[in-house]
Amino acid sequence: MAAYLTSESLPYANILALVVLPLLVTYAVTAVGNWGYRNGDASREPPRVPYWIPVLGNTFGFAYNTEKFLASVISKFQKVPLRIFVGAEQMYYIPQGKPILELFKASRHLTTHSLNVMTLRDAFGVPIPDVKLYIGDKSGVTAKPAAGFEDADPAHRFHFIEHRDLQTLLSGSSLNVMTNNFIRLYTKSIETDARFATGDWVEIDNLYTWMRDDIAYAALESFCGEKFLELSPTFMEDFWAFDHILPKLFKRLPRWLIPSCYETRDKAFASVLRFHNYMRENLLMTDEETLAKEWTPEFGSRLITARQKLLQTTGFSPEGAAALDLGLIWALNANAIPAALWMLLNILVDPDLKDRVITEMGPAFQEGSLSFDLEKLCSGPLLTSIYCETLRLRVAAPVGRTSTIPDLKFGRWQFKEDVCMLSTSWYGGRDPDFWNTGRTLPDGSVEHPVDTFWAERFLRYSDDPASGPVRKPVVNPTHSSDTGKRTVDEDRKARAVTDGTHGYWYPYGGGYNMCPGRHFAKQELMVSVALVLRAYEIEIVDLESAARVKPNMEYFPFGTIPPKGKIATRIRRRKL
Ligand code: HEM
Numbered sequence: 001m002a003a004y005l006t007s008e009s010l011p012y013a014n015i016l017a018l019v020v021l022p023l024l025v026t027y028a029v030t031a032v033g034n035w036g037y038r039n040g041d042a043s044r045e046p047p048r049v050p051y052w053i054p055v056l057g058n059t060f061g062f063a064y065n066t067e068k069f070l071a072s073v074i075s076k077f078q079k080v081p082l083r084i085f086v087g088a089e090q091m092y093y094i095p096q097g098k099p100i101l102e103l104f105k106a107s108r109h110l111t112t113h114s115l116n117v118m119t120l121r122d123a124f125g126v127p128i129p130d131v132k133l134y135i136g137d138k139s140g141v142t143a144k145p146a147a148g149f150e151d152a153d154p155a156h157r158f159h160f161i162e163h164r165d166l167q168t169l170l171s172g173s174s175l176n177v178m179t180n181n182f183i184r185l186y187t188k189s190i191e192t193d194a195r196f197a198t199g200d201w202v203e204i205d206n207l208y209t210w211m212r213d214d215i216a217y218a219a220l221e222s223f224c225g226e227k228f229l230e231l232s233p234t235f236m237e238d239f240w241a242f243d244h245i246l247p248k249l250f251k252r253l254p255r256w257l258i259p260s261c262y263e264t265r266d267k268a269f270a271s272v273l274r275f276h277n278y279m280r281e282n283l284l285m286t287d288e289e290t291l292a293k294e295w296t297p298e299f300g301s302r303l304i305t306a307r308q309k310l311l312q313t314t315g316f317s318p319e320g321a322a323a324l325d326l327g328l329i330w331a332l333n334a335n336a337i338p339a340a341l342w343m344l345l346n347i348l349v350d351p352d353l354k355d356r357v358i359t360e361m362g363p364a365f366q367e368g369s370l371s372f373d374l375e376k377l378c379s380g381p382l383l384t385s386i387y388c389e390t391l392r393l394r395v396a397a398p399v400g401r402t403s404t405i406p407d408l409k410f411g412r413w414q415f416k417e418d419v420c421m422l423s424t425s426w427y428g429g430r431d432p433d434f435w436n437t438g439r440t441l442p443d444g445s446v447e448h449p450v451d452t453f454w455a456e457r458f459l460r461y462s463d464d465p466a467s468g469p470v471r472k473p474v475v476n477p478t479h480s481s482d483t484g485k486r487t488v489d490e491d492r493k494a495r496a497v498t499d500g501t502h503g504y505w506y507p508y509g510g511g512y513n514m515c516p517g518r519h520f521a522k523q524e525l526m527v528s529v530a531l532v533l534r535a536y537e538i539e540i541v542d543l544e545s546a547a548r549v550k551p552n553m554e555y556f557p558f559g560t561i562p563p564k565g566k567i568a569t570r571i572r573r574r575k576l
Pocket residue numbers: 112163166328331332333335336339391395397398399400506507508509510511513514515516517518520521560
């Protein structure tokens with residue numbers, strides 16, 4: 001080796017050493033503390049994902065290939081919590097299984113502030129003084145103020161009131177009004193859609209946008225009333241354009257680098273501000289009678305008017321309040337609507353499944369009509385299993401927390417105060433050690449791998465001990481035939497279950513901050529898919545390529561991942 005080192009090559013060797021040595025040292029320093037993390041009982045901070053370049057840390061892998069980066073480190077460290085260094089800041093990743101369940105259990109010591117602040121500031125454009133107001137309320141989300149904040153003015157406890165209103169006004173009788181409005185509006189848009197008036201086939205270039213627009217319009221109106229779109233007729237288009245550029249805004253690039261993205265957001269924001277200004281001018285916050293109404297065409301649902309009162313009372317600027325509500329409208333639409341498309345698409349690409357779903361939902365509908373019994377429809381086992389399976393496979397919504405106490409502990413892991421903890425159900429939903437994947441085929445592969453859709457994954461058939469979502473030690477399924485296909489009769493006797501999947505199936509997050517919109521979302525998804533199947537005959541132009549449509553991973557991990565590419569279809573109204 002020494003024979004190759006001449007006096008000319010020495011400077012190069014020195015330069016190389018100067019470059020390589022710090023990288024090696026950084027890697028060694030960041031890896032050495034991980035020794036023994038799998039063994040022993042002593043509490044410790046989670047292992048650190050080693051990196052080569054100081055300051056940069058794990059930023060590159062995390063920011064530019066988040067899905068693969070996290071998949072690889074979760075698997076390498078065998079599903080324990082991890083410490084990641086991103087954007088010059090520490091962060092914890094909490095994986096599926098016991099760690100995420102323990103995180104949810106520790107709710108009383110956690111806030112969602114760090115992820116929420118990033119989202120509100122970077123994605124929705126909440127001005128900095130309003131962000132300060134948002135984080136300034138440290139009295140917590142429970143009725144009893146957090147220790148040290150016992151004297152907080154009850155009317156200014158923003159997080160408590162917001163949390164309480166979201167939970168109560170998205171459940172019970174308020175939820176019923178909201179869902180009924182959604183059903184009324186969505187049914188009306190189907191019935192009055194002039195494109196299908198003649199009963200002839202109509203070519204639609206993209207099933208997703210076709211379905212998306214009608215659901216979004218009905219959902220928006222059931223939340224915000226009729227006035228919103230009257231004031232801003234192009235909002236729905238502007239909203240989806242905003243949704244499209246949202247992943248770029250999360251990258252925190254300045255306005256001068258991506259001006260068109262900011263302009264797109266400005267447009268969607270301007271509509272919410274217009275509606276807020278209308279409310280400020282026309283809805284007196286002392287008008288208890290109007291504020292008590294579950295829904296009015298002018299101001300929308302009680303959730304929206306109660307929020308308006310809260311935003312005004314707690315001193316948010318008109319711009320801050322509108323940006324916060326742009327966030328709420330995004331939460332309303334951006335996760336549920338792509339999920340509805342995936343549900344419908346998976347049904348349409350399998351003619352046998354489509355027939356079984358139509359048979360199952362038939363008795364919920366009134367003869368010759370689009371009217372139905374909601375409870376009956378939403379209790380159909382096959383449609384429920386399709387709903388659960390779709391969320392398992394397509395949701396990558398972020399779950400973010402930070403500890404409010406020094407050295408929070410769960411299991412043997414210790415977490416520092418104020419360091420962001422991140423999780424997403426994407427990996428738990430695809431954990432091959434956990435999920436039932438059906439029969440083992442003669443070539444040794446499994447019948448329903450975790451990255452594929454299996455309509456019956458969440459169904460438990462009483463005569464088949466191997467059925468149900470969770471992998472069983474002995475897999476010996478008893479299917480009605482050797483094709484593995486189920487019959488309508490079997491569906492009827494099956495039960496859709498999520499028992500035992502907690503910690504692996506958490507599309508709505510968990511603990512105290514679990515998604516408050518989950519009840520509405522489930523009804524919205526089941527109803528919209530059922531209504532579309534009831535009202536229309538839909539033929540996918542190229543079944544094979546539609547079955548291969550991939551998720552658009554640019555959206556990872558911001559929510560339900562929408563499909564990438566268009567799905568051409570022919571649609572005609574059914575004669576009911
Ligand atoms: C399939 C549809 C949906 C999915 C997968 C989903 C998922 C999630 C997730 C994972 C969270 C974070 C929960 C946590 O941190 O533990 C969340 C929060 C939230 N979701 Fe949903 N969501 C959906 C539909 C909806 C709908 C229809 C609404 C209606 C307004 C909604 C409103 C919200 C709100 C307001 C929050 C923030 C709650 C808080 O900060 O306390 N979501 N959602």
